[in-house]
Amino acid sequence: MAELMLFRHDPDGRDVELSGSTVTLEVELQRRVEAGLEQMLGIRFLASEYPTGPWHRGRIDTLGLDENGSPVVIEFKKGSDSGVLSQAVSYLSWLDSAHYEFEALVRNVLGAEAAETIDWRRPRMVCVAAGFSHHDRVAVQRLRERIDLVRYRIFDGGLLGLLLVDSPNGIPSAASSRRGREQATVDAVPRTPATSPPAGGGAVPECLRDLYAELDEALTVWGEVEVAPLRHYIAYRRLVNVASVVFRPKHEAILVYLRLDPDSVELEEGFTRDMRGIGHLGTGDLEVRVASAAHLEKAAPLIRRAFEAA
Numbered sequence: 001m002a003e004l005m006l007f008r009h010d011p012d013g014r015d016v017e018l019s020g021s022t023v024t025l026e027v028e029l030q031r032r033v034e035a036g037l038e039q040m041l042g043i044r045f046l047a048s049e050y051p052t053g054p055w056h057r058g059r060i061d062t063l064g065l066d067e068n069g070s071p072v073v074i075e076f077k078k079g080s081d082s083g084v085l086s087q088a089v090s091y092l093s094w095l096d097s098a099h100y101e102f103e104a105l106v107r108n109v110l111g112a113e114a115a116e117t118i119d120w121r122r123p124r125m126v127c128v129a130a131g132f133s134h135h136d137r138v139a140v141q142r143l144r145e146r147i148d149l150v151r152y153r154i155f156d157g158g159l160l161g162l163l164l165v166d167s168p169n170g171i172p173s174a175a176s177s178r179r180g181r182e183q184a185t186v187d188a189v190p191r192t193p194a195t196s197p198p199a200g201g202g203a204v205p206e207c208l209r210d211l212y213a214e215l216d217e218a219l220t221v222w223g224e225v226e227v228a229p230l231r232h233y234i235a236y237r238r239l240v241n242v243a244s245v246v247f248r249p250k251h252e253a254i255l256v257y258l259r260l261d262p263d264s265v266e267l268e269e270g271f272t273r274d275m276r277g278i279g280h281l282g283t284g285d286l287e288v289r290v291a292s293a294a295h296l297e298k299a300a301p302l303i304r305r306a307f308e309a310a
Contacts, residue, residue: 006155020153020161022130026078029152030061032160033076033128040162041126041150042067042240042283043074046109056094058087063102065110067241067283068230069119071095071102077129084132085139085147088125092145095123119230122146128162137166150239164239167226205249212245214296215254219243222307233257233282242310243303244282253291256299257284258306265302271295272302 007015023029030048037045043064052058062074073091077084095102099120107115125147132149140147149165204212219225219236228235236243244257262274262285273287280287286306288299 006153006159006161008156018155018157018159020155022152023078023154026076029078029128030076033074034062037062037064038067040239041074042237043072043126044110044114046105052091052094052098056090058091058094060091060094063105065106065114065118066124068228068235068237069114069117071118071120071123072126073124074126074128077127080129080131080133084127084129085136085143088127088147089143089145092123092125092147122228124148126150128152132165140166141168143168148239162239164224167224167238205247207249207252208247208254211290211293211296212247212254214293215245215256215290218296218300218303219245219256222304225307235282238307238310240310241283242306244284246281251291253289255280255282256288256290256303257282258286258288258302259284259310260286260302260306262286264305271298 006018006020008018009015033040034045034048037043041064043066046063046065047060048062050060050063052060060073061076064072064074066072073088073095075084075087075091103115103118106118123146125145127147128150129152131151136149140149146168148167151163151165153161153163155161216227220227224238225242226235226237228237232246234245235241236245240259242259246255246257248255257275257280262272262276265272265286267274271289273289274285275287276285284306286302288295288302290296290299
């Protein structure tokens with residue numbers, strides 16, 4: 001299993017490894033992550049300790065809605081717990097039976113617009129724990145549910161480290177809700193230049209297929225990257241969305257929205273744009289316009305910076 005390590009660079013030039021530990025109380029970890037939930041995991045907070053009723057007989061640590069509109073159940077374990085996956089499946093089963101209850105919660109907390117854009121095809125479970133067994137990692141690859149395994153460590157100085165251990169895509173749900181049935185027609189397909197992921201309800205535009213194949217390679221070269229085809233864009237994510245891809249066939253261009261601070265970039269008219277405060281499809285504050293191989297080459301350092309910071 002991957003080990004999360006953190007080093008401090010001392011004034012004398014030495015790199016000193018910081019010792020990692022776990023929390024004493026589970027609620028300590030829960031409250032800390034909830035306080036920075038959107039920044040850490042790209043998830044908007046809905047509720048804590050949410051009861052699942054007499055049949056499921058549970059209390060969900062945290063409920064949220066991620067940046068792509070997927071419902072999220074989060075469970076925290078201060079140590080390693082072999083029962084976390086059965087708990088995950090049980091809570092996702094509750095979620096599947098509680099569409100209207102969940103939508104009402106989103107409407108009350110985040111507003112009507114957020115409730116109208118819930119994507120029921122891929123609800124997520126995020127398990128945050130001190131560690132996971134080999135059997136846990138094998139099991140999440142076999143389950144149809146989408147379950148993210150996230151390992152945590154507390155370091156000297158109060159630093160919190162999160163490491164994504166596994167994040168299988170899961171199998172899209174048939175979705176029983178009205179919006180779910182409308183969205184169920186947009187499913188992921190094998191990602192090759194000949195059959196690229198759909199976006200906006202259709203395949204990659206013919207005029208952009210070759211360029212997208214090169215862009216896709218540039219976005220997935222950075223190790224474990226999940227590619228999630230959504231209704232209006234394609235998300236490239238780790239713990240959070242790092243890049244979102246939107247096609248503009250009329251302009252024979254692809255817009256890439258990166259999770260990168262526009263203030264750290266020398267903006268160039270017609271190529272990069274600060275999107276803070278400007279509504280757009282996808283997520284990310286920096287827009288990069290890719291219309292040619294030359295544009296893609298210029299975009300490569302920005303893509304690298306976004307993924308290195310993720």
